[in-house]
Amino acid sequence: MNQIPFIAVEGPIGVGKSSLSKKLASYFELHLLKEIVEENPFLGKFYDDIDEWSFQTEMFFLCNRYKQLEEIEKKYLKLKKSVIADYHISKNMIFAKRTLPEKQFNKYSEIYHILTQDMPKPNVMIYIDASLETLLDRIHLRGREVEKNIQPAYLAQLSQDYQVFMAEFERMNPTIPVIRINGDEMDFVKEQQDLKLIIEQVKEYVKEGEVIL
Template sequence: MKQNPYIAVEGAIGAGKTTLSTMLAQRFEFMLMKEIVEENPFLDKFYQNIEEWAFQLEMFFLCNRYKQLGDTLLTPASTRQPIVSDYHIYKNMIFAERTLSGVQLDKYRQIYHLLTDDLPKPNLIVYIKADLDTLLHRIQKRGRDFEQNFDAGYLSQLVEDYETAISHIRAQEPDTVIITIDGNKLDFVERPEDFEQIVAKIKEHL
């Protein structure tokens, strides 16, 4: 792997991205970069009326992630810290393709590419793949109020969207290593041996 490792952890809502990112940052002593979620002022409105508030929600996420990544990654390589992030910037398109349409989606795509095309990409992606039941269980367990009435149909489609997105990233970023973790079988929180298995896979590429 190139100098200044940049690891992104990805997966559908409830996969455990932030938890695993935090654990990996602590293990490797890398800088942890966490996305802003609950601070989004449109989140509650979005879950009540997706069509009405989707564009505002997606634009808030895009601009905040761009600012966060830009401040961290658009610095001289010699001074940049190794990073573990709990998202890949492409997740913005995963959600926008699902929630937006027509003119709004066209405008969003233009803004997305304008902001992100020159951002450095991760050296390595840890993709947590999990089925719908596993994700719903974890969403209920973490107890965010705005997620408790989550549309299972939306989440099921999101699982498929992530599979498509990972295939897209493989094609567009051939130098990026992608490690797929079976989130249905590996419990990296409750079973230390499962976490060590993930760490060992990452070390092969560091």
């Protein structure tokens, strides 16, 4: 069955999701949906004190991503226009499970499922993983003010959470292709050949404006 391409790029903080999404959007002429990060007024405080600011931070991300997907569905997908996003809405639950205490998480989970139950879901997933050393190096290089206080232990745990999430995602969504990329071995920003290899993998599922499944 052919569908309008809706591709999501995922992976832990600093792995290169936005960079790869931008390059693939340009090559395949897809609309680029970028997640709101630095606009979150709670994010800097979150990295300073996770326990104090986690609920506010996660709720801001959830509400804004919901609004983004609502707009994408109306302005692009329903009009048969292709989209690539540098996140998957399910990432909200990865972070919430790690940062929220049980009582808050239960409330958050209810809101999440209400908001996302009829939201459009990507039909191709690109997952980038990398070592903690690579993630820390890339976070340092991009120099975002809100990320300056990210703790290595938090990032390491988040990376493990992503690995668990992706295993579960593939188990629960056997019809959605997942393209896995090793961010330690492939530098799609600096090495054109690495980018070409990824483009060739994506071409297996995207051709002439349709996802091939």
